Amino acid sequence: xxxxxxxxxxxYAIEQDPAIVKTILMKYIFFIxxxxxxxxxGLLFDSTYIRMxxxxxxxxALTLASETNRYFSVRQExxxxxxxxxxxTPHSFRAKVxxxxxxxxxxxxxxxxxxxxxxxxxxxxxVSNLTHELRLWKEFSDGDTIPLDYFNLTDNEIALLxxxxxxxxxxxxxxxRTMMGxxxxxxxxxxxxxAARVAAVEQVLDDLIRRYPLPALEMFYDAYLxxxxxxxxxxxxxxxxxxxxxxxxCDAVCYVSSAAYAGEGQSAxxxxxxxxxxxxxxxxxxxxxxxxxxxVEMTAGDLLDRTMRLSRSLAREMPSSGRR
Numbered sequence: 001x002x003x004x005x006x007x008x009x010x011x012y013a014i015e016q017d018p019a020i021v022k023t024i025l026m027k028y029i030f031f032i033x034x035x036x037x038x039x040x041x042g043l044l045f046d047s048t049y050i051r052m053x054x055x056x057x058x059x060x061a062l063t064l065a066s067e068t069n070r071y072f073s074v075r076q077e078x079x080x081x082x083x084x085x086x087x088x089t090p091h092s093f094r095a096k097v098x099x100x101x102x103x104x105x106x107x108x109x110x111x112x113x114x115x116x117x118x119x120x121x122x123x124x125x126x127v128s129n130l131t132h133e134l135r136l137w138k139e140f141s142d143g144d145t146i147p148l149d150y151f152n153l154t155d156n157e158i159a160l161l162x163x164x165x166x167x168x169x170x171x172x173x174x175x176x177r178t179m180m181g182x183x184x185x186x187x188x189x190x191x192x193x194x195a196a197r198v199a200a201v202e203q204v205l206d207d208l209i210r211r212y213p214l215p216a217l218e219m220f221y222d223a224y225l226x227x228x229x230x231x232x233x234x235x236x237x238x239x240x241x242x243x244x245x246x247x248x249x250c251d252a253v254c255y256v257s258s259a260a261y262a263g264e265g266q267s268a269x270x271x272x273x274x275x276x277x278x279x280x281x282x283x284x285x286x287x288x289x290x291x292x293x294x295x296v297e298m299t300a301g302d303l304l305d306r307t308m309r310l311s312r313s314l315a316r317e318m319p320s321s322g323r324r
Contacts, residue, residue, distance in 0.1 A: 023124035055131035118165030226281035
């Protein structure tokens, strides 16, 4: 599936930019993986990158882009910039099958569109030079395999990419990297979780609500609170459901954040998406409540929990100016 998604991501770029050249196509794949790793904690295409003179390259993508295959044709032409310049051989591409966008989540589609828009029309040398500013290129030699740890961008590297139209940082980066680890850790623990462990996780959840970037992601706020309710219920009833629940929210947060960055955060399509995701999280919460054993006695912890749930419910019903 990872390879198939990589192929169709390349097809998407070829369809959207028929004039795309090989170097830009390779950097397009690289930047998608780089940003996905920093937002979601893993490479989208599960690639291995080699340090090359013109920047990091995924060997599998390079092979695909070097000769005609069942997915797209590759043509090479010898050209000169001027009569006195050196001859160079550019590659041009033509899709043989249509890109299948159904392979990608809304977030992944938005990520591909954002990266392609930032690279489209730029000279290959300019884009290559941008990758040369990253530690993952500067600290290795040609032919070296780049360790995954070096895909973790520094603040300066994030600022550099942001200046070049590549949106990396924001609440989504903090949320996904924090909660995916917590979700998996608790899913793997012996159930039921003890009260202290649940309280520690809920402290993280409360902090994330306080840090939620209103009004930048106002459109997603109700859906986010619905996820929060469902996650807290999962902690008590079935922590094994937390990773999938959180992965869905990560995709959604990243998608809406990218849409907001592109100036589409208030569009009808994004609004409908947020409502659909909110309904999905609410359905999970209701399902979990049905699974929760009935407790005859109410402890102080139970009362606090119900009070917090009521507070979150009221927050969803308040006007946006009254939130936070």
